[in-house]
Amino acid sequence: MTDNPKDIKSSDRAPKAQRGQVVQKPDGVDAIGAKITVNIDGQDIKVPMGTTILEAARKFGIRIPTLCHHDDLCVAGVCRVCVVEIEGQRALQASCAYPITSPLKIKTHTPQVRRARRHIIDLLLSKHYGECYTCFRNNNCELQSLAKEYGVDFFRFGHPEKPMYEKDNSSYAVVRDMNKCVLCRRCVRTCIDLQEVGVLEAAHRSSDTRIETFLDKPLSDVVCINCGQCINRCPTGALTANDPTDEVWAAIDDPTKHVTIQTAPSPRAGIGECFGLEPGTPMTFEMNTALRRCGFDKVFDTNFTADLTIIEEGTELLLRLYKALVEKDETVALPQFTSCSPGWVKFMEHFYPEMLPNMSSAKSPQQMFGALIKTFYAEQQGIDPSNIVSVALMPCSAKKFECNRPEMTDSGFKDVDYGLTTREMAKMISEAGIHLPDMPKSDFDAPFGTATGSGVIFGATGGVMEAALRSVIELVCGVRAEDLFEHANIIPVRGFEGTRLVELPIENVGPVPDVFKKLVPNWDWLKGATLKVGVCHGTANAKKVLDDIKNGGEFSKCHFIEFMACPGGCLGGGGQPIPTTPEIRAARAEAIYAEDRSYGVRKSHENPVIWELYEKFLTDGPCGHISHKLLHTQYTARGKYI
Amino acid sequence: MLVSNRNRLDRELDVLIDKCGRQRTALMPILQAVQRKYGFIRNFAMQKIADALSIHPVEVHGVVTFYSFLSEKPRGRFIIRLCRTISCEMAGKDRVAAQLETELGIKFGETTVDKRFTLEWANCMGLCDQGPAMLVNDTHYTRVTPQRVLEILEECRSRLSPHAMQGAEEEHLV
Numbered sequence: 001m002t003d004n005p006k007d008i009k010s011s012d013r014a015p016k017a018q019r020g021q022v023v024q025k026p027d028g029v030d031a032i033g034a035k036i037t038v039n040i041d042g043q044d045i046k047v048p049m050g051t052t053i054l055e056a057a058r059k060f061g062i063r064i065p066t067l068c069h070h071d072d073l074c075v076a077g078v079c080r081v082c083v084v085e086i087e088g089q090r091a092l093q094a095s096c097a098y099p100i101t102s103p104l105k106i107k108t109h110t111p112q113v114r115r116a117r118r119h120i121i122d123l124l125l126s127k128h129y130g131e132c133y134t135c136f137r138n139n140n141c142e143l144q145s146l147a148k149e150y151g152v153d154f155f156r157f158g159h160p161e162k163p164m165y166e167k168d169n170s171s172y173a174v175v176r177d178m179n180k181c182v183l184c185r186r187c188v189r190t191c192i193d194l195q196e197v198g199v200l201e202a203a204h205r206s207s208d209t210r211i212e213t214f215l216d217k218p219l220s221d222v223v224c225i226n227c228g229q230c231i232n233r234c235p236t237g238a239l240t241a242n243d244p245t246d247e248v249w250a251a252i253d254d255p256t257k258h259v260t261i262q263t264a265p266s267p268r269a270g271i272g273e274c275f276g277l278e279p280g281t282p283m284t285f286e287m288n289t290a291l292r293r294c295g296f297d298k299v300f301d302t303n304f305t306a307d308l309t310i311i312e313e314g315t316e317l318l319l320r321l322y323k324a325l326v327e328k329d330e331t332v333a334l335p336q337f338t339s340c341s342p343g344w345v346k347f348m349e350h351f352y353p354e355m356l357p358n359m360s361s362a363k364s365p366q367q368m369f370g371a372l373i374k375t376f377y378a379e380q381q382g383i384d385p386s387n388i389v390s391v392a393l394m395p396c397s398a399k400k401f402e403c404n405r406p407e408m409t410d411s412g413f414k415d416v417d418y419g420l421t422t423r424e425m426a427k428m429i430s431e432a433g434i435h436l437p438d439m440p441k442s443d444f445d446a447p448f449g450t451a452t453g454s455g456v457i458f459g460a461t462g463g464v465m466e467a468a469l470r471s472v473i474e475l476v477c478g479v480r481a482e483d484l485f486e487h488a489n490i491i492p493v494r495g496f497e498g499t500r501l502v503e504l505p506i507e508n509v510g511p512v513p514d515v516f517k518k519l520v521p522n523w524d525w526l527k528g529a530t531l532k533v534g535v536c537h538g539t540a541n542a543k544k545v546l547d548d549i550k551n552g553g554e555f556s557k558c559h560f561i562e563f564m565a566c567p568g569g570c571l572g573g574g575g576q577p578i579p580t581t582p583e584i585r586a587a588r589a590e591a592i593y594a595e596d597r598s599y600g601v602r603k604s605h606e607n608p609v610i611w612e613l614y615e616k617f618l619t620d621g622p623c624g625h626i627s628h629k630l631l632h633t634q635y636t637a638r639g640k641y642i
Numbered sequence: 643m644l645v646s647n648r649n650r651l652d653r654e655l656d657v658l659i660d661k662c663g664r665q666r667t668a669l670m671p672i673l674q675a676v677q678r679k680y681g682f683i684r685n686f687a688m689q690k691i692a693d694a695l696s697i698h699p700v701e702v703h704g705v706v707t708f709y710s711f712l713s714e715k716p717r718g719r720f721i722i723r724l725c726r727t728i729s730c731e732m733a734g735k736d737r738v739a740a741q742l743e744t745e746l747g748i749k750f751g752e753t754t755v756d757k758r759f760t761l762e763w764a765n766c767m768g769l770c771d772q773g774p775a776m777l778v779n780d781t782h783y784t785r786v787t788p789q790r791v792l793e794i795l796e797e798c799r800s801r802l803s804p805h806a807m808q809g810a811e812e813e814h815l816v
């Protein structure tokens with residue numbers, strides 16, 4: 001025997017597939033991107049080279065079932081549900097992972113394909129413990145639909161009768177029931193690739209494979225930021241949100257309790273999907289009626305405190321800028337980061353604790369509202385705050401964690417008692433026998449009333465920034481936002497690119513409005529300055545921006561940056577209806593911007609109720625003592641080591 | 643873990659990482675080196691390695707649990723792996739297994755209380771023509787008989803004389 005690999009003649013004994021291979025340049029490699037003709041089910045189809053079979057088929061209306069494939073995620077090719085037959089090839093091929101590089105003849109439903117698919121589904125079911133009746137995903141489950149579609153009529157390979165794993169109920173936001181997991185790894189790709197948080201990964205091997213957290217710890221003990229993006233992409237009921245609807249019903253049914261609900265902008269744009277409507281059908285006013293009929297005593301609009309957030313966060317920014325530019329205080333942390341996305345907040349606490357001083361100390365709109373309901377509102381209405389149960393309808397699973405943060409008790413009580421997701425609300429509405437689209441319209445309740453268009457757009461990425469800019473332009477420059485931007489639509493901050501940078505030169509300054517007189521003498525120091533702002537959504541993009549700041553890049557010159565943990569902003573939140581795709585999110589965004597356009601008042605600082613609140617209750621003004629006590633918070637440096 | 647031990651591990655990992663590089667591809671060599679030295683891979687080490695290679699600790703955990711030769715928990719000083727695949731099965735691996743279990747007083751998948759021996763099943767190791775095949779740490783034994791088991795174990799024990807044990811035990815304590 002010789003040790004020199006060159007002397008070993010692999011061609012002698014080894015089967016062909018194992019012989020040393022020379023990579024040959026494929027014919028016409030220069031033609032990449034050129035069109036190529038394939039034949040799918042007898043149809044000739046022209047597609048660019050490199051298109052996968054699945055994409056090609058979809059484009060021409062040929063349905064191939066999928067399970068592990070997701071439009072937001074990279075190709076995995078692990079479930080094999082999408083197999084097709086290619087003429088001349090012995091084995092079936094996974095169409096989602098097969099790029100077309102030569103003319104192929106493909107058949108999508110030959111007997112061999114159909115049998116393979118059914119067996120694959122049968123095999124998945126042989127390890128799937130779950131009862132559809134009791135499952136949150138009943139009727140909205142990809143595994144269930146596949147079983148139906150492929151005529152699974154009995155459990156060919158058996159079916160577990162007992163659970164194999166304990167449910168992980170430890171997190172306030174996400175519940176993991178690995179008995180229902182089909183190992184498609186969508187959650188893994190979501191958490192690692194899309195969000196770059198890195199909580200879930202496949203562990204062990206072969207038939208022992210499971211999706212685990214680091215050291216298989218409970219979800220509450222690892223770096224999960226509760227964004228719920230994994231829930232939205234899980235095809236089954238293995239990942240669900242922690243559902244408090246029973247507690248909420250109990251509060252509603254208790255006559256001694258005064259149950260209020262605040263509703264965020266995104267659920268309105270999404271909830272219709274749970275009732276069979278097209279994505280992007282706004283249901284704002286129908287939902288108000290439905291909520292009252294469910295038994296909520298008062299229905300408030302979270303946008304009110306979104307407007308309040310703009311005033312508080314905007315004031316904080318102006319104060320920081322004043323300190324940095326006029327008082328030359330070098331300790332001021334700039335750029336200031338928005339703090340309304342609780343997933344983003346926890347992301348910072350884990351991965352960039354050293355940058356926490358950059359976070360605005362303003363609470364999120366949900367928590368501001370919570371603090372006001374049990375103080376201002378309770379006082380005004382003469383209700384004992386201990387009898388108020390404050391519920392928040394949010395597009396978000398991280399809000400469930402946020403309302404359970406120990407520091408969120410500034411009203412003297414738990415500021416927000418329960419966070420409900422859009423999906424859970426839809427369930428409650430159905431439970432009450434209500435078909436949402438049939439509801440008459442009704443408005444929000446006093447004393448907070450209807451908010452402004454600026455509050456509404458908080459739901460879309462770039463919305464907070466647009467709202468802030470509308471107000472800053474008017475309060476500082478003394479001109480109308482409409483004079484600078486048509487219809488006050490600040491288009492440059494909108495859109496779905498991961499990160500955006502916008503510059504706004506301040507050419508002229510106006511007089512200082514009364515409320516700010518205490519804080520700054522004049523705006524002259526801003527004259528001629530250029531306000532630089534950034535927008536970013538999805539924590540993977542956030543990471544890019546933060547690293548750029550650390551390296552002194554473009555974003556480090558910003559003054560204010562909006563961060564949202566979820567791709568697309570809140571409208572793509574972890575509590576929104578399933579499924580989610582880029583198209584669905586774009587449709588929801590359209591609904592939100594349409595609602596903004598329909599409002600008479602579209603700028604936060606023009607909301608009359610806000611100024612009433614400052615007059616009557618937060619008497620020492622924005623960022624004053626009272627507002628600091630109730631509307632601001634502090635953060636915990638958690639670090640990533642566990 | 644004692645702080646001083648953790649600091650030592652920390653420093654050793656720094657050296658190792660510098661040697662192997664900071665690309666994802668350095669993961670396996672680093673893990674193998676840690677496994678060789680300590681007999682298992684601590685969760686602190688997994689997190690530190692992940693950090694250095696800019697990957698997530700859970701990915702390192704995934705790799706460590708995937709490979710049988712990497713382990714998250716301390717195991718015996720001698721890991722005995724007996725082949726259970728068909729040729730060795732036919733060559734009489736059951737008798738060898740029974741002898742091992744009786745002699746050590748543990749079942750496959752377990753470790754003796756004194757942390758000296760761990761018994762594990764292995765799949766074919768390419769010695770099918772000389773079965774039953776067995777691995778003790780990195781040494782392979784072929785045509786193992788119950789009688790040979792006694793000799794092999796004796797050999798292991800002799801290498802674990804009190805004196806020889808000291809250094810080893812210390813390493814495992816880190």
Ligand code: SF4
Pocket residue numbers: 128129130131132133135136137138139141142143144180236237238
């Ligand atoms: S995950 Fe799907 S198939 Fe499984 S129990 Fe739930 S609804 Fe049924």
Ligand code: SF4
Pocket residue numbers: 174190191195197198199200223224225226227228229230231
């Ligand atoms: S909630 Fe977000 S951070 Fe947590 S596991 Fe899911 S995707 Fe990862």
Ligand code: SF4
Pocket residue numbers: 180181182183184185186187188211233234235236238239
């Ligand atoms: S938990 Fe859901 S998304 Fe994750 S692998 Fe299992 S089935 Fe797929």
Ligand code: FES
Pocket residue numbers: 065066067068069076077078079080081082083094095096097
């Ligand atoms: S969808 Fe193609 S392999 Fe899963």
Ligand code: FES
Pocket residue numbers: 725726727728729730731765766767768769770771773775
């Ligand atoms: S069957 Fe045991 S070594 Fe191959």
